Amino acid sequence: MRPTQWVKNGLIAVAPAAAHSLTHADVFWRTTTAFAAFCFMASGIYLINDVLDAPSDRLHPTKSLRAIASNELSTRVALTSAVVLIVVAFAIPLALTRPQGLLLILGLYFVISISYSLWLKNMAIIEMGVVASGFFLRAYGGAVTSHITVSTWFLVVISFGALFLVVGKRTSELKYVGVNGTRPVLAEYTPEFLRSALTLSATVVVTGYCLWAFDTSTTGLSANLNDFIPIRLSVVPVVFAVLFIMRSAEAGDGAAPEELLLHNRTVQALALIWVLLLAWGVYG
Numbered sequence: 001m002r003p004t005q006w007v008k009n010g011l012i013a014v015a016p017a018a019a020h021s022l023t024h025a026d027v028f029w030r031t032t033t034a035f036a037a038f039c040f041m042a043s044g045i046y047l048i049n050d051v052l053d054a055p056s057d058r059l060h061p062t063k064s065l066r067a068i069a070s071n072e073l074s075t076r077v078a079l080t081s082a083v084v085l086i087v088v089a090f091a092i093p094l095a096l097t098r099p100q101g102l103l104l105i106l107g108l109y110f111v112i113s114i115s116y117s118l119w120l121k122n123m124a125i126i127e128m129g130v131v132a133s134g135f136f137l138r139a140y141g142g143a144v145t146s147h148i149t150v151s152t153w154f155l156v157v158i159s160f161g162a163l164f165l166v167v168g169k170r171t172s173e174l175k176y177v178g179v180n181g182t183r184p185v186l187a188e189y190t191p192e193f194l195r196s197a198l199t200l201s202a203t204v205v206v207t208g209y210c211l212w213a214f215d216t217s218t219t220g221l222s223a224n225l226n227d228f229i230p231i232r233l234s235v236v237p238v239v240f241a242v243l244f245i246m247r248s249a250e251a252g253d254g255a256a257p258e259e260l261l262l263h264n265r266t267v268q269a270l271a272l273i274w275v276l277l278l279a280w281g282v283y284g
Contacts, residue, residue: 001043001046001047002046006043008042008135008138009038009039011135011138011139012034012138012142013031013142014139015140015142015148015150015154016146016148017278017279017282018221018278018282019150021148027148029096030145031145031146033092033093033095033096033102034102034141034145036092037089037090037102038089038106040088040089041109041110043082043085044082044084044086045082045113045117047068047079047081048078048079048114050066050078051068052118053069053117056183057069090103090106090107093106093145098147101141101147102141102144104144105137105144105145109134109141112130112137121185122184123185124185124189127185128166128167128197129163131162132163132166133162135158135165136158136159136162140155149218150219151212151215151219151221152219153211153215154212154219156204156208156212157212160201163197164202164205167198167249168198168246168248168249170189170194171191171249172248172249174186174189175191199246202246209235210235216228221234228281229281230277230278230280230281231277231278234274234278234281236273237277238274240270241270244270245267
């Protein structure tokens with residue numbers, strides 16, 4: 001079920017927080033409900049994915065330690081648990097009034113994730129976009145659940161930020177693990193291509209975030225604020241985090257986003273600074 005990866009579901013709170021709405025009781029309840037639903041859904045998907053990937057996981061230095069790959073958990077128990085978790089995930093939004101938006105997002109996440117596990121993971125470029133879509137759906141799901149109108153720049157930042165993290169992980173995998181049976185699609189990539197993709201996505205992320213932070217329209221981060229200087233200063237930790245992740249990926253030390261956030265002190269410090277600046281600007 002990979003509870004350490006539930007930290008990615010924190011993206012659900014980004015849109016409500018940026019819209020100065022997270023402290024409202026109704027929005028907080030909706031955000032918490034969406035977070036729980038995604039935790040159950042993602043856990044069910046992880047179990048199904050691990051059952052399908054068990055043969056290749058046994059060839060990986062660390063994935064071979066996963067419960068199913070190491071035969072600590074039977075396939076029958078894993079699949080039964082997955083079905084229960086996914087059913088509960090779809091049931092949780094029913095506690096909300098007008099749950100249709102969250103149900104649709106969960107449905108899209110389920111279909112895309114299963115499609116990835118079955119065949120899309122072997123399609124170069126497409127597989128990176130599919131993985132990135134999981135991050136996007138979480139962030140957009142937070143907005144949809146609380147009926148918040150989001151900025152176009154917010155969608156750009158989330159979309160390309162997710163792609164940036166995925167490309168960084170592939171860059172590190174190609175350098176650290178190489179091309180083998182654990183992720184055959186790596187054979188379709190070259191270090192030069194991944195380096196270019198990393199630079200491209202990083203450029204769009206930084207540009208998009210700057211435009212979102214400086215945007216004074218109704219959906220911009222600087223909208224209707226008496227003190228928008230902290231919001232604009234938040235560009236600094238974002239840029240430094242992007243540069244740090246790029247350096248780590250090039251060195252072969254790139255890790256999954258949740259691993260960076262949970263274990264890397266530099267990323268933790270930059271994330272904390274960003275959160276404090278955002279909170280100061282929006283709620284201060």
